[in-house]
Amino acid sequence: MTDATLHVFRGDKTGGDLRTYQVPVTEGMVVLDAIHYIQQHEDSTLACRWNCKAAKCGSCSAEVNGKPRLMCKTRLDQFMGSPVTVRPLAAFPLIKDLVTDVSWNYRVNQEIPPFTPARDDTGPWRMYPEDVDRMFEFRRCIECFLCQDVCHVLREHDGTSRYYGPRFMVRIAGLEMHPKDTVSRAHLLRGRGGIGFCNITKCCEEVCPEEIHITDNAIIPLKERVADEYFDPWRALLRAFRGRREPRGT
Amino acid sequence: MADQTASHSYAPEYPWWLQPIATVVILSAFALYSIWVAFQARGYVAPYLSPFYSPPVRVGAIPISPAWWVVWVPAGFRATCYYYRKAYYRSFFRDPVSCMIGESRRRYAGETAFPFILNNLHRFLLYLAIIVLAFLWRDTVAAFFFDGRFGVHLGSLVFLVNVVLLSGYTVGCHAFRHMVGGNLDCYSCARGGRVRYRLWQWVNPFNHQHAPWAWASLFSVAAADVYVRLLMAGVISDPKLF
Structure with missing residues (x-):
């Protein structure tokens, strides 16, 4: 020995x-x-x-x-x-x-609007595999906060007041992509959530013990949804004529 | 012993500085080569049109190289690409240069301020890049016809490989993946949702290998142009394969 x-x-x-x-x-x-x-x-x-x-x-x-x-x-x-x-x-x-004191993460979690189905949609719900298979990956998160630790925004730039961190991008992605959720969190992401501070350097993916593709499957799709809302005049025009519809695809 | 804030000792399998330096060298070399090519003002030898000059655009009598009307599209597409963003943030701006390596620069705005907030316009460059790609496919088809007759020369294959790699890179684009189906929440209830779900699934493998496609297509564009220039200069011939 x-x-x-x-x-x-x-x-x-x-x-x-x-x-x-x-x-x-x-x-x-x-x-x-x-x-x-x-x-x-x-x-x-x-x-x-x-x-x-x-x-x-x-x-x-x-x-x-x-x-x-x-x-x-x-x-x-x-x-x-x-x-x-x-x-x-x-x-x-x-x-x-x-x-270490990781309670900041739990306070951030409380700031995120929870799963919110339509008031008149009380179920029972029939869920199809194609609607939920993206979310299985996000549900694997064990909240070890290794991704938060390695995130250079939180770690090197005192980003806790500006950016929620990769863990909560994963949580928000799981909510945003849920077919029965009716709340848009794009405003939160662009504001307090601080998704613009993520520069997608993928360190979070490298340390995730559950091998969640945090950047490719959660953060970048959320960035694209924020771009839909704030950086795409064509979509803004469509929304103006057709009205806002949530969830997407219904 | 050092305290908690001391420098980190995480050592990957290869030196952490190797990848950033290689990225800086390759991207800088490609940028310089592209500028040089654009200044040449010609890039055609029958039946091959350099990818830097496709589509051939002339605007009135403005005396600039036709490449300048086109080259900004693929350049902008790559500059705002999510993969290349990772590459240049790490290599050129050291934000961070490698995971767990401390940063010296304290001011950081990420993609919330000019100029990097413009990366949110990636989708528009994707739309333009798809148009350019369509012209490159047209050029590739033309590269198989010599004096009106079908044939396969070495250059034909160089152009075919290039356009396939560029297509793989474009199809794997995160904005493309979002556009074809990623932006839906409910595939089963959207109009055409199941078709879009299949499209999204088809795009995923390309997306997961976006980095290799990005590098391979970067080299293939340069290779196709070098081939055309060597033919133009008479340095090489274009061997007929069958």
């Missing part, structure tokens, strides 16, 4: 540094296992958020060797004996050690 060297961030909002731990490696071990080993055998005060250990709850997000990852899905053997550095998500305020 060999040992892995882990440099783990220890500290709180007042400051901190990396501390080094030696952890015996077993077959199939992931970074979260190593963190648990440290908690159990070396330092029980190490703070870390986790829940399912199956890459489905999105709790154990951290920056492993500088890349946002789920600790429970990151095997130690991929680093081939090199030291592994584990830091908290840098885009969010630090609470302690590897735990």
Whole structure:
């Protein structure tokens, strides 16, 4: 049994540094296992958020060797004996050690108008596969916020007051493309949602553990819908004559 | 040890600066070549018309190269393309140069202010690019006829490959995908919705490979033009294949 060297961030909002731990490696071990080993055998005060250990709850997000990852899905053997550095998500305020305050995301979520069917359309609804298959991908999101962490608008440009971030572009896309939803969120996207701040550099796609095509399938289609509303005089003319109709396609 | 805000140590499989530098070099070289080609004011040797000069437009007696009337369409189409936006934001503007690499520039407006807000007009350049593409298909058909008789020369195949790659790139455009069906919410209840759903599905594979199509078609346009220019200069002949 060999040992892995882990440099783990220890500290709180007042400051901190990396501390080094030696952890015996077993077959199939992931970074979260190593963190648990440290908690159990070396330092029980190490703070870390986790829940399912199956890459489905999105709790154990951290920056492993500088890349946002789920600790429970990151095997130690991929680093081939090199030291592994584990830091908290840098885009969010630090609470302690590897735990950050991600509550901003939940406040953003509340700003998004929820699914709103027509008042007189009470169901039961018959849903066709072609109408909902786009949304299955968006429903895979586990809210790990790795995409929010890697988004350079939020991370490098203090964008939390200007841009909702990739996670909520995915949520809005799922609502906007729903065949029974009647609310347009184009105004929200262009304003408070700040979709114009996204310059589609696709870092969010690179870190998504659910492999959601965040940019291609959510953000860009939303940008095109905003262009429909605000940058397309031809469509504006059509709307003026034919009246606004929601949802699209009915 | 460094604190939480220290520089990041994420290292991809290859050096992070390699892709931005390659992008800058290739796109800059192509832009310079395009400008040089446009200044040449000629790009035809029977039966091949350089893609930079198609369609051949002349406006009155204005003495400028015909290429200038056309070349801004594909140039604008590529400049506002979602894939190329990613490429040049990363490479030329370092916004960001690579994921998790810190940025030095603090002011950032993304696509909310001039000039990048103009990228929202991508769809209009798509419409014009489709017209240009139709002319390129006409030129490709013409490239298979020599003195009125059908034949296949090396140049015919160069033109065919070029127009196929350009078509794949255009069909995979995100704005095209939106136009053919992505803008619908309810395929089952829209007029022609199921046909548009199938169209949208057909476009998706092209869209998912938009970057390879974008690069391949960029090189093929240059290659087709180089072929025409080499023929014009008499440097090469145009071998007949069958």
